[in-house]
Amino acid sequence: MRCATLPAFPRYELEKSNEITAIEALLPVLSLKGSLVTIDAIGTQVAIAQEITERGGDYLLVAKDNQPGLAQAVEDYMRTGKAHDWAHINPSISETLDKGHGRLEARHCVAVAAPDYLSELHRWPKLKSLVRIERTRDIAGQVSSQTQYLISSAAPDARYLLEASRMHWAIENGLHHCLDVTFREDASTVRLRNATANLATLRRITLNLLRMRPESGKKKRSMAARRKVAGWNPDYLFELLELTPLPRI
Structure with a gap:
């Protein structure tokens, strides 16, 4: 996997629309060929996905409420697949378990080939995979869980896509932690x-x-x-x- 910590760019504008504009302005100056690009949910835009694939990269984008039709279609398909034990879907599955500092965190990832018959998916360029990542965290007996749905132009390889998601959050959390703790x-x-x-x-x-x-x-x-x-x-x-x-x- 080609992945690197990008320079930490400040957010000059706080409005969501301007964040999208900033992403669209940043992508053309980056070398994306052979890279897998991960962006927060605000970056789940058809134009952004198009820019990434046209420049030789792949995308891994979160399906959330800013794209309600997409989010519902992906969630429904993955829920149905899980309810039927993924029959006839041939999923790729990967799991990780992290321990440390009194915390236990498990991740379960399922990646499947994007079906052709879901019309909501047709707008997304070179879409190949639907992804479901479930995180369960146990901190001193307090258990919490979160499920995230994503789309990707990369092949449905759960191990690869789960690692990309983990690296995204490691960079994100590391940046914010450093700015808060070191720079206050x-x-x-x-x-x-x-x-x-x-x-x-x-x-x-x-x-x-x-x-x-x-x-x-x-x-x-x-x-x-x-x-x-x-x-x-x-x-x-x-x-x-x-x-x-x-x-x-």
Whole structure:
């Protein structure tokens, strides 16, 4: 699977329509050939799927209420298949189990070939797979579950598509966690729109600079520690910025 952590782009506009516009503007500047593109539910748009496939990539998109006809068609088909034990459907099935920090998380993925007879699916370019992912989480005896339905232009390979979904959320959660914990973004009291956008840009530039130059060796400093060192040590700051240090007098 070709997957990489993309640079952390700030959201200049909060309206959903502008998020769609931003995605449509971003895709043409990315190299998508041979890649599987995952986007949050807001990106489940026919035009976006078309752009991805025309540029040689595949998409894995969430079917939710912003596309109600699609979401209902996929959910009904997968529910019926499960109720009949997937008879005559030949599903691909994959499961994962993660343990750690007092948490147990199980994922069950079923991927099937998209049927030709569902008219709601005809609009989606090169659609090949319908996907159902069920997540069950147990934290200190508190059990919760969530079921997600997706569509993809990739072949119905449950192991591949489940891994792509997991990587999507790992990147998403890792970004938000880092911005909140290391940069304390959620604690910011700045409310002026241009100021919040400018600060968001600066945080993400800083985060990208730190991520693009990972530390080597056994003893690696945390992101917060590296930020502090950059403030204390001009040589390290110049190294991060790939600049030549000023001569010492």
